Amino acid sequence: MDVRNAKLNSSPANSGTNLMSTLKHRLNQVYAAIREAEHACGRPAGSVQLLAVSKQQPVTAIAELVAAGHYHFGENYLQDALPKIQALADTEVEWHFIGPIQSNKTRSIAEHFSWVHSVDRLRIAQRLSEQRPADQTPLNICLQVNISGETSKSGVAPEAVVELAHSVAELPRLRLRGLMAIPEARTDPVEQRRPFAQLRQLQAQLNQQGLKLDTLSMGMSADLAAAIAEGATMVRIGTAIFGPRPPRT
Numbered sequence: 076m077d078v079r080n081a082k083l084n085s086s087p088a089n090s091g092t093n094l095m096s097t098l099k100h101r102l103n104q105v106y107a108a109i110r111e112a113e114h115a116c117g118r119p120a121g122s123v124q125l126l127a128v129s130k131q132q133p134v135t136a137i138a139e140l141v142a143a144g145h146y147h148f149g150e151n152y153l154q155d156a157l158p159k160i161q162a163l164a165d166t167e168v169e170w171h172f173i174g175p176i177q178s179n180k181t182r183s184i185a186e187h188f189s190w191v192h193s194v195d196r197l198r199i200a201q202r203l204s205e206q207r208p209a210d211q212t213p214l215n216i217c218l219q220v221n222i223s224g225e226t227s228k229s230g231v232a233p234e235a236v237v238e239l240a241h242s243v244a245e246l247p248r249l250r251l252r253g254l255m256a257i258p259e260a261r262t263d264p265v266e267q268r269r270p271f272a273q274l275r276q277l278q279a280q281l282n283q284q285g286l287k288l289d290t291l292s293m294g295m296s297a298d299l300a301a302a303i304a305e306g307a308t309m310v311r312i313g314t315a316i317f318g319p320r321p322p323r324t
């Protein structure tokens with residue numbers, strides 16, 4: 076072993092550099108996996124957007140990806156997200172809120188985010204619309220659907236989506252973009268695709284009724300290809316880019 080190299084590699088500055096290049100490398104790998112999945116099912120390259128899920132990750136990691144040209148980030152916890160949003164206020168980052176929403180947090184979400192993927196009841200949507208600042212573009216909204224019918228998960232029941240979607244579409248400061256789901260984890264590839272197909276069918280049904288939904292927010296690190304095969308337009312990827320999440324402090 077070359078001692079000089081060992082010393083170099085253990086210096087703080089250099090380990091920082093290694094961490095950064097790992098992040099960029101993983102980002103590129105995820106982009107490549109998305110392109111491959113698009114190609115495999117005959118979808119045009121670039122039809123799926125990548126949302127990097129940066130919850131529990133430090134702002135330095137986000138800044139590194141911004142420097143690499145990635146601008147869409149998803150956060151689940153408002154209080155963790157706000158300092159990161161402030162630190163990166165001079166960049167073009169678009170923030171997506173993807174976590175459960177308490178009604179006392181809607182004003183801050185309406186002010187600081189471009190997208191909210193996790194709207195599952197009308198009262199929350201009404202508050203977001205009322206509180207979206209007038210000088211900003213309408214807030215992009217996805218309705219979170221509890222597609223696997225799990226009692227522990229948030230999301231509107233599939234039977235109630237139609238009514239909620241038509242009500243949300245009427246709200247002046249929101250722009251209803253589509254549907255989001257976090258299906259139960261499945262290892263069988265056929266089973267894995269089924270809930271994604273159901274979400275796509277719900278979107279088609281709503282569009283037949285005159286809504287104009289262009290977004291299916293579905294697919295995470297473990298099921299990205301299955302989601303893309305069923306029509307995902309935005310995949311939400313955390314672990315595959317950032318590695319395992321440190322525990323929330």
Ligand SMILES: *Cc1c(COP(=O)(O)O)cnc(C)c1O
Nearest residue numbers: 128173295296311312313314315
């Ligand atoms: C954490 C999270 C993700 C990312 O999950 P990974 O498995 O780390 O890719 C995606 N969507 C939501 C709503 C999340 O909470």
